Amino acid sequence: GDVEDEMTVSVLLDGEESTIEFHDVTDNQELLKTLSVDAYVIVFSVNNPSTFQIAKDNLNKIRNELKINKTIILVANKIDLVRKRAVPANDARKLADTHCCKYIETSVALNHQVDELLVGILRQIRLSRNKKSPQVNPGSHPKPKVKRSGALGLLDRLFSRKAKSGSTCDNLYDV
Structure with a gap:
């Protein structure tokens, strides 16, 4: 519909708490163009190739x-x-690499890698805002604390598991 879904999540990273605000613009291409955002999170279901095609189109x-x-x-x-996976991880990684994106695999149903994704989103936003500032102790990534507030319904449509590192698209903690 015309009304966008939105949700906020508080994330504590490196001793600094931030609130991430999510807007679901799935059915609103006009909003995609005009909304002022720091990052885009594009989600597809590994068991549904048509959602992967939509992700490709959006990218x-x-x-x-x-x-x-x-x-x-x-x-x-x-x-x-x-067993129902229809979109190979390598295809998704290639797509992410092609469009200079980060890539993560999740399972919201199992709450697997959801916190890691939220922290990765925040770290990517901070890195993009501070590209000229040197990162303090880049090898150290303390376990972040995540507080969620708001409906988990939007989160359920969004996230879950991190892929095995191999290419830079898999590392949500570095540029």
């Missing part, structure tokens, strides 16, 4: 048509459905 729209050069995190959700 193409953001990067190539709208020429937006903000942080984008591609999220493969429902990885708990191993």
Whole structure:
């Protein structure tokens, strides 16, 4: 519909608490163009190839048509459905690499990698805002604390598990 879904989440990272505000613009392409955002989180279900195609289309729209050069995190959700997986992890990683995105795999149903995703989103936003500032102790990433407030329904449509590191698209803690 015309009314967007929104949710806020508080994340404590490196001793500093931030509130991340999510806007679901799935059905509102006009809002995608006009909304002032720090990052995009594009989610697809690994058991549904049509959602992966929509993710591809949205990535193409953001990067190539709208020429937006903000942080984008591609999220493969429902990885708990191993036997029903229809979108290979390598395909998703290639898509993320092609569009200079980060990539993470999650399972909201199992609450797997959800906190890591939230912290990764916040770290990517902070890194993009402070590109000229040197990072203090880049090898150290303390376990962040995450507080969630608001409806988990939007979160359920968003997130879950981190992929094995290999390419830079998998590392949500570095540029």
